[in-house]
Amino acid sequence: EVQLVESGGGLVQPGGSLRLSCAASGFTFSSYEMNWVRQAPGKGLEWVSYISSSGSTIYYADSVKGRFTISRDNAKNSLYLQMNSLRAEDTAVYYCARCPHDFWGGCNWFDPWGQGTLVTVSS
Amino acid sequence: DIVMTQSPDSLAVSLGERATINCKSSQSVLYSSNNKNYLAWYQQKPGQPPKLLIYWASTRESGVPDRFSGSGSGTDFTLTISSLQAEDVAVYYCQQYYSTLSYTFGQGTKLEIK
Numbered sequence: 131e132v133q134l135v136e137s138g139g140g141l142v143q144p145g146g147s148l149r150l151s152c153a154a155s156g157f158t159f160s161s162y163e164m165n166w167v168r169q170a171p172g173k174g175l176e177w178v179s180y181i182s183s184s185g186s187t188i189y190y191a192d193s194v195k196g197r198f199t200i201s202r203d204n205a206k207n208s209l210y211l212q213m214n215s216l217r218a219e220d221t222a223v224y225y226c227a228r229c230p231h232d233f234w235g236g237c238n239w240f241d242p243w244g245q246g247t248l249v250t251v252s253s
Numbered sequence: 254d255i256v257m258t259q260s261p262d263s264l265a266v267s268l269g270e271r272a273t274i275n276c277k278s279s280q281s282v283l284y285s286s287n288n289k290n291y292l293a294w295y296q297q298k299p300g301q302p303p304k305l306l307i308y309w310a311s312t313r314e315s316g317v318p319d320r321f322s323g324s325g326s327g328t329d330f331t332l333t334i335s336s337l338q339a340e341d342v343a344v345y346y347c348q349q350y351y352s353t354l355s356y357t358f359g360q361g362t363k364l365e366i367k
Contacts, residue, residue: 165356175295175303175346177356189354225302232308238350239293241314243302 132156132242134226139247146216146251152209152226152244160184160204163229163237166211168222169246178224179211180237194220216251223248255279255352259345259359265367272334274362276347281327284351291351294323294332297361298343306345307332334364342366 138150152164166178179200180189188200199212209226223246229237256279266272282291290310295303305314307323310330320335334341347359 174361175348175358177358180354191355234287234289236350236353238291238353239305239308239348240303241305243304246302 132228134228134242134244136224136226136244136247139224139249141250141252142216143253144217144251147212147214148216148249150211150213150224150247150249152211154207154209154226154228157228159202159207162231164202164209165227165229165237165240166200166209167225167227167240167243168220169225170219170222173222176222180229181209213249216249218251221249221251254355255282255349255357257347257349257357257359259347259362261362262360263363263365265365266334266337267367268339269336270367272337272341272364274332274345274364276325276330276332276359278328278330278349278351282349282351283327290326290330291349292323292325292330293348293350294321295346295348296341296343297346303346337364337366339366 133155135153142148163182165180168176168178181200185202197215201210225243225246227240227243230241258277260275292310294307296306297303306317311323322333324331344361344363346361
């Protein structure tokens with residue numbers, strides 16, 4: 131069974147840092163592009179960051195560029211999100227999500243998603 | 254960024270009746286080279302992550318009941334549930350992937366039982 135399990139969320143003060151992890155199982159992690167997507171409490175979905183299967187290509191949403199760093203360890207089947215200079219508006223559930231393989235290539239839709247980990251930025 | 258706008262924001266439908274959710278993109282998500290619409294639909298139940306329902310605007314994901322269907326092209330899309338079941342109560346989101354690596358979602362439509 132394909133499974134993604136996030137961890138590392140919690141309460142952090144504004145300006146602080148946090149590192150999220152996503153443990154993957156049930157598929158060949160090193161063959162798949164991955165993403166982080168977040169959802170503020172009671173709000174909609176916002177794509178945060180993308181990383182290619184090898185880790186050589188990385189993209190960020192403008193809202194987190196320069197503050198967040200995505201990375202992966204294919205030997206450990208793990209995806210990470212280092213979050214620095216956190217702000218109140220970063221408060222959200224953070225999901226890791228896989229890009230399924232498709233004939234037309236590229237990272238298109240997201241499936242599956244992990245259960246998410248809650249990050250709360252507050253003093 | 255491509256802005257995705259869903260309507261309505263909330264919807265109440267009787268069991269067994271049809272539910273229709275609309276999604277409009279601020280620019281076309283139809284890629285001319287392959288004639289595909291770069292649009293997906295997700296279902297999110299309370300306390301759960303989003304679940305993929307439909308991709309390429311009308312291709313149903315494996316295991317998704319056939320009462321769910323997607324249609325539309327260019328900038329206007331529709332998710333239809335042909336006969337609403339109690340387990341379909343959820344928030345539904347559309348997502349464009351035409352603008353690769355600048356993915357955007359609609360604001361969500363909350364579907365309830367009337």
